[in-house]
Amino acid sequence: MEWVKTFIAFLVDNRAELLEQTLEHLTLTLVSLAIATGLGLSLGILISKKQKLASPVITFVNAIQTIPSIALLGFLLPLLGIGVVPAIVALFLYALLPIVRNTYTGIHEIDPAVKESAIGMGMNPSQLLKKVELPLAMPVIFAGIRTAFVINVGVATLCALIAAGGLGEFIFRGLSTNNPHMIMAGALPAALMALLFDWLMSKLEKRINQWIKPLLILTTVILISVIIHQVWPTSKRQLKAGFPSEFIERGDGYRGLQKAYNLSLDVNEMEIGLMYDAVKNGDVDVISGFSTDGRIKAYDLVSLIDNKNYFPPYHAAPIVRQEVIEQHGDVIESLNLLSGLVSDVEMAEMNFQVDQQRKGFEEVAREFLSNKGFSLVESREGSDVIIGSKNFTESFILAHLFKLIIEAHTSKSVDLKLGFGGTKLLFDALNTGAVDVYPEYTGTGLLVILKQSNLDEVVYNKDSVYQYVQNKFNKNYNLHWLQPLGFNNTFALMMRREDAEQRGIKNISDLNGY
Amino acid sequence: MLEVKALSKQFEDTYAVKEISFNVPKGEVLVLLGTSGCGKTTTLKMINRLVEKTSGTITINGRNAYEVSPYELRRDIGYVIQETGLFPHYSVAQNIAVVPELLSWSRLKIDQRISELLDLIGLGESVMNRMPHELSGGQQQRVGLARALAADPSLILLDEPFGALDPITRKGMQDEFLQLEGALNKAMVLVTHDVNEAVKLGNQICLMDKGEVQQIGKPSELVFNPKNEFVENFFDQNRLELELSIVSLADLIVGLKPVNTTNSSSQVIAQTKLIDTQWDKSITFELDGKEYQVDNILETYYKNRNAIIKASYGVG
Numbered sequence: 001m002e003w004v005k006t007f008i009a010f011l012v013d014n015r016a017e018l019l020e021q022t023l024e025h026l027t028l029t030l031v032s033l034a035i036a037t038g039l040g041l042s043l044g045i046l047i048s049k050k051q052k053l054a055s056p057v058i059t060f061v062n063a064i065q066t067i068p069s070i071a072l073l074g075f076l077l078p079l080l081g082i083g084v085v086p087a088i089v090a091l092f093l094y095a096l097l098p099i100v101r102n103t104y105t106g107i108h109e110i111d112p113a114v115k116e117s118a119i120g121m122g123m124n125p126s127q128l129l130k131k132v133e134l135p136l137a138m139p140v141i142f143a144g145i146r147t148a149f150v151i152n153v154g155v156a157t158l159c160a161l162i163a164a165g166g167l168g169e170f171i172f173r174g175l176s177t178n179n180p181h182m183i184m185a186g187a188l189p190a191a192l193m194a195l196l197f198d199w200l201m202s203k204l205e206k207r208i209n210q211w212i213k214p215l216l217i218l219t220t221v222i223l224i225s226v227i228i229h230q231v232w233p234t235s236k237r238q239l240k241a242g243f244p245s246e247f248i249e250r251g252d253g254y255r256g257l258q259k260a261y262n263l264s265l266d267v268n269e270m271e272i273g274l275m276y277d278a279v280k281n282g283d284v285d286v287i288s289g290f291s292t293d294g295r296i297k298a299y300d301l302v303s304l305i306d307n308k309n310y311f312p313p314y315h316a317a318p319i320v321r322q323e324v325i326e327q328h329g330d331v332i333e334s335l336n337l338l339s340g341l342v343s344d345v346e347m348a349e350m351n352f353q354v355d356q357q358r359k360g361f362e363e364v365a366r367e368f369l370s371n372k373g374f375s376l377v378e379s380r381e382g383s384d385v386i387i388g389s390k391n392f393t394e395s396f397i398l399a400h401l402f403k404l405i406i407e408a409h410t411s412k413s414v415d416l417k418l419g420f421g422g423t424k425l426l427f428d429a430l431n432t433g434a435v436d437v438y439p440e441y442t443g444t445g446l447l448v449i450l451k452q453s454n455l456d457e458v459v460y461n462k463d464s465v466y467q468y469v470q471n472k473f474n475k476n477y478n479l480h481w482l483q484p485l486g487f488n489n490t491f492a493l494m495m496r497r498e499d500a501e502q503r504g505i506k507n508i509s510d511l512n513g514y
Numbered sequence: 515m516l517e518v519k520a521l522s523k524q525f526e527d528t529y530a531v532k533e534i535s536f537n538v539p540k541g542e543v544l545v546l547l548g549t550s551g552c553g554k555t556t557t558l559k560m561i562n563r564l565v566e567k568t569s570g571t572i573t574i575n576g577r578n579a580y581e582v583s584p585y586e587l588r589r590d591i592g593y594v595i596q597e598t599g600l601f602p603h604y605s606v607a608q609n610i611a612v613v614p615e616l617l618s619w620s621r622l623k624i625d626q627r628i629s630e631l632l633d634l635i636g637l638g639e640s641v642m643n644r645m646p647h648e649l650s651g652g653q654q655q656r657v658g659l660a661r662a663l664a665a666d667p668s669l670i671l672l673d674e675p676f677g678a679l680d681p682i683t684r685k686g687m688q689d690e691f692l693q694l695e696g697a698l699n700k701a702m703v704l705v706t707h708d709v710n711e712a713v714k715l716g717n718q719i720c721l722m723d724k725g726e727v728q729q730i731g732k733p734s735e736l737v738f739n740p741k742n743e744f745v746e747n748f749f750d751q752n753r754l755e756l757e758l759s760i761v762s763l764a765d766l767i768v769g770l771k772p773v774n775t776t777n778s779s780s781q782v783i784a785q786t787k788l789i790d791t792q793w794d795k796s797i798t799f800e801l802d803g804k805e806y807q808v809d810n811i812l813e814t815y816y817k818n819r820n821a822i823i824k825a826s827y828g829v830g
Contacts, residue, residue, distance in 0.1 A: 111602075113595060113596075113599040114599050114600075117595055117598075117658075118599070120564060120588060120595070120599075120671075121588060121589065121593060121616070122584075122587070122588035122613065122616055123616065124585045131601075131612075135603050136601075136602065136603055
């Protein structure tokens with residue numbers, strides 16, 4: 001009951017955003033469905049008349065359906081960029097199969113005697129289609145449209161990753177910050193939407209003849225208004241920002257930043273890996289990057305100066321469970337060999353090698369350690385120690401560094417579990433014992449895990465933050481921070497260098513004017 | 515009314531139908547008879563151009579069937595098929611109204627026609643708003659027939675119309691059809707593989723095999739005077755039953771020749787006065803002032819079959 005109460009309170013608090021996301025979600029789903037219905041119906045009718053085309057067309061739309069939705073969004077990126085348009089295209093492609101296939105099947109499976117008598121009585125092809133084939137195939141076609149809608153409501157949540165909005169924003173933010181209320185606030189309206197539409201369609205199916213005209217007019221109006229909305233973008237003056245869901249929601253993320261600097265940016269939520277390309281291509285103007293990211297150099301970006309000292313320091317260090325310290329003393333010793341070993345520049349260089357030079361994570365980690373004079377060994381099979389990582393380049397590289405140094409200095413075998421979708425997920429995995437060690441940042445420990453909201457209590461320098469999280473983790477979770485690796489990978493707002501210079505923006509507070 | 519001349523259908527090298535010709539006058543039924551694959555259905559479908567002919571001519575009411583578009587042509591021809599082909603999403607009334615609506619009749623005229631037809635086929639207006647699946651097989655076939663008659667076409671094509679019905683319903687429908695036939699005064703072409711049905715319903719039978727006509731003529735001609743072995747064999751299985759359905763009482767009396775007369779059978783019939791007919795036992799009749807009694811008709815026919823056939827149909 002308590003849970004329901006707090007959930008309802010959450011919904012009330014966030015009602016404006018909930019409404020906005022629901023409308024975005026509905027628009028994405030309905031617009032793509034309308035296009036898919038128009039095209040799918042025509043295609044289905046065409047292949048039911050030209051049997052030779054049926055097999056290739058069905059195979060083609062089938063093939064689209066087999067592409068995982070995330071991958072499909074990925075394929076569309078280089079062609080259509082990010083935002084609403086590629087999202088609608090992807091959703092449209094997904095909705096196509098059930099509609100084409102059901103239209104074809106519905107028409108194809110009409111009793112041949114009925115068709116024969118219709119033709120025998122003198123119906124021409126269009127009369128046959130309108131009076132006999134479509135009405136008789138209608139239940140099957142409707143089933144296809146309903147399936148397509150349900151699929152689209154689900155896939156549309158993923159469109160939040162490419163800055164198309166929708167209820168996926170709540171879901172992904174909830175996942176990355178482990179906020180069940182927020183996940184539910186995204187999932188529940190989506191499920192209700194699917195059920196409601198299904199119910200409406202079942203009513204509509206019985207009265208299709210009366211409703212078809214008003215429905216067509218309504219659809220056209222919506223389509224045109226969406227297109228107009230796309231063609232005339234909102235105020236040119238406002239800067240567009242692209243942030244990953246975790247940054248928007250976490251304590252040291254956009255919400256706090258917005259207050260501290262009094263910013264008003266047009267925020268687009270998107271997948272962390274897309275952010276850099278989005279700013280490079282001009283889809284957005286500002287992103288929230290990491291100061292050691294290799295792409296800052298590669299894409300000629302500039303970090304804005306945090307002139308109000310908003311972001312805490314983020315020194316990376318391995319965190320481990322108490323049991324690991326007790327069982328594998330040698331592992332801890334070997335990990336401490338990395339203490340202070342990696343500088344900001346060296347970390348950025350490693351990231352650059354992976355992101356831009358397409359080198360493997362292990363290769364980069366191995367080269368780095370070799371250059372530092374460590375003698376390394378071949379990988380061993382087994383899983384005495386399990387190392388986790390988050391879902392971005394630097395975390396992957398650090399996990400490999402840990403693995404290599406442990407294997408070189410102990411006889412233990414190491415297993416990697418890489419790419420956890422959010423800090424909370426990985427932290428929980430560490431707590432439950434699914435992971436023994438992972439690289440974490442002091443600032444993240446402070447703000448995301450300890451949810452230290454009263455920031456004044458902690459003085460923002462390297463040692464004080466480290467001491468603070470070390471103590472608190474020990475006391476609260478029985479976890480230990482090992483020695484920091486050396487570099488500080490702080491959050492930073494970034495822009496294209498040229499753009500920033502043109503607008504005369506150097507500090508974060510300069511964004512205020514936009 | 516319907517004239518078919520040298521009509522052929524060729525699929526690559528083989529003929530499905532080869533040079534078939536026949537005439538069907540108004541008020542008569544021509545039966546296309548044969549085993550499956552003999553080309554009878556193909557012949558029927560060439561008449562309303564569901565199958566395009568390879569060569570030959572089709573003339574309906576003096577007009578070449580290829581002068582008009584196939585859609586217009588078909589709206590002027592009634593078409594009844596075995597599976598009825600009723601539209602499952604239309605009520606009985608809507609089904610009957612299909613062709614009149616294609617021809618853009620007025621609503622009033624269509625409604626009048628629907629009640630007229632429902633009356634004709636003996637279903638009554640109570641079924642008007644029912645859906646086809648709510649009707650029995652026989653009722654569905656009646657609605658199918660009413661639909662074919664809706665726009666009052668002068669030619670009706672029937673493809674095994676009673677084939678899917680149970681034997682009792684089928685016999686009832688055939689009897690009704692016989693009565694309708696006379697009342698409607700239309701030219702009809704009916705396809706069947708059932709010899710009994712062919713003999714019972716046809717004014718002419720066109721027996722086909724492998725796409726070619728084996729014999730065309732009145733039922734009695736095919737039964738009693740087969741042109742070739744195929745025709746003879748075709749009717750042999752049900753011979754006695756078929757003969758009895760053709761031979762009339764007059765034939766029997768003339769064939770038995772109870773009096774020495776040179777009169778023709780029609781004259782004999784005119785002079786004959788029936789006294790008592792108990793078909794399963796005996797018949798009693800008076801001729802030239804004398805009373806005759808024939809016991810056990812079946813046996814008597816069988817004993818005197820040759821004489822009877824020879825007297826009435828000129829062959830033995």
